[in-house]
Amino acid sequence: MTLATEPEHIAISKSKGIGIDWKDGHHSQYPLIYLRDRCPCASCTGTHGTPPRQPQAETPASPFPMFQPALKIVNAEPVGRYAIRIHWSDGHNSGIYSFDLFREICPCAECSVAARV
Numbered sequence: 001m002t003l004a005t006e007p008e009h010i011a012i013s014k015s016k017g018i019g020i021d022w023k024d025g026h027h028s029q030y031p032l033i034y035l036r037d038r039c040p041c042a043s044c045t046g047t048h049g050t051p052p053r054q055p056q057a058e059t060p061a062s063p064f065p066m067f068q069p070a071l072k073i074v075n076a077e078p079v080g081r082y083a084i085r086i087h088w089s090d091g092h093n094s095g096i097y098s099f100d101l102f103r104e105i106c107p108c109a110e111c112s113v114a115a116r117v
């Protein structure tokens with residue numbers, strides 16, 4: 001693991017998102033929806049032949065389409081020393097977010113620019 005993918009400090013807010021201070025001094029802040037849409041598990045990425053999940057799903061099952069329960073983190077547990085498993089309030093919990101992934105998807109302006117080069 002390189003310095004850039006080693007977290008110095010992880011702040012998990014169950015209703016807001018996850019913030020990570022990296023050992024190289026970089027800071028990343030991930031909103032909940034952003035993370036949920038980037039869930040790396042097989043069913044979300046479609047690696048087992050299932051179609052990839054569409055961000056912000058189409059047909060609401062609820063008779064009250066305006067009502068969307070706010071997405072929350074129910075629990076986040078460390079997986080070894082390299083990843084976090086997130087349990088979402090929508091019942092999904094198979095996504096294991098490695099710190100490599102976290103660093104790769106850092107939404108800050110600096111990293112988004114770097115990713116486009």
Ligand SMILES: [Zn+2]
Pocket residue numbers: 039040041042043044045092094095
């Ligand atoms: Zn998933």
Ligand SMILES: [Zn+2]
Pocket residue numbers: 026027028106107108109110111112
């Ligand atoms: Zn960044």
